[in-house]
Amino acid sequence: MTNSLDALKYAAALLTQRANWTTDSISGTDCTGDHEPELDAIDETVREICALAAQFGDPRRYSDGRLVKSAREIEPGVVTEHVWHPDPAAEQPSSWRGTLRHDPGEPSPGIYEVSLTPATQEIHVCTVRSI
Known part of the structure; x- marks a missing residue:
């Protein structure tokens, strides 16, 4: 509650x-x-x-004592934030993906995935760059 x-x-x-x-x-x-x-x-x-x-x-x-909000850097200049629900049981783990910043008409240099773990208030960021 x-x-x-x-x-x-x-x-x-x-x-x-x-x-x-x-x-x-x-x-x-x-x-x-x-x-x-x-x-x-x-x-x-x-x-x-x-x-x-x-x-x-x-x-x-x-x-x-838990944080209200956490943030993690995806790449320099790009940060994701999450506001944690005050009842940790009311929020489920989740994740999403996106492309790294790039100029219009240019291929993306890679992708990222962000995962949230409400029980531990962790934001995990995985970045994969193309070579």
């Missing part, structure tokens, strides 16, 4: 992660419209929720 303070820390971490992705995506588009007020509203909401969560202890750790 998840306590309410851990649930708040989880919600704050998820909100931060998804807002960062969303604002990066919006900023990287060729939209001609001005989205500054909307992006500022998202940023302010994230700051308020994170400040609320920080009032109840370290926002980076759950009440049992």
Whole structure:
């Protein structure tokens, strides 16, 4: 069972992660419209929720000492992050694959696979480069 303070820390971490992705995506588009007020509203909401969560202890750790979020580098400049569920039994191990960064029209220099182990909070990254 998840306590309410851990649930708040989880919600704050998820909100931060998804807002960062969303604002990066919006900023990287060729939209001609001005989205500054909307992006500022998202940023302010994230700051308020994170400040609320920080009032109840370290926002980076759950009440049992586990990390709220972990990160691992896939390749230089590319990092994967994962927000761990406050109840480790509620999350199943998972994995996904992708191609390493490359210029459009160029072949990928390789692939990577990321595996998550919620019970131990491990993020394992395996990178295979072509030769």
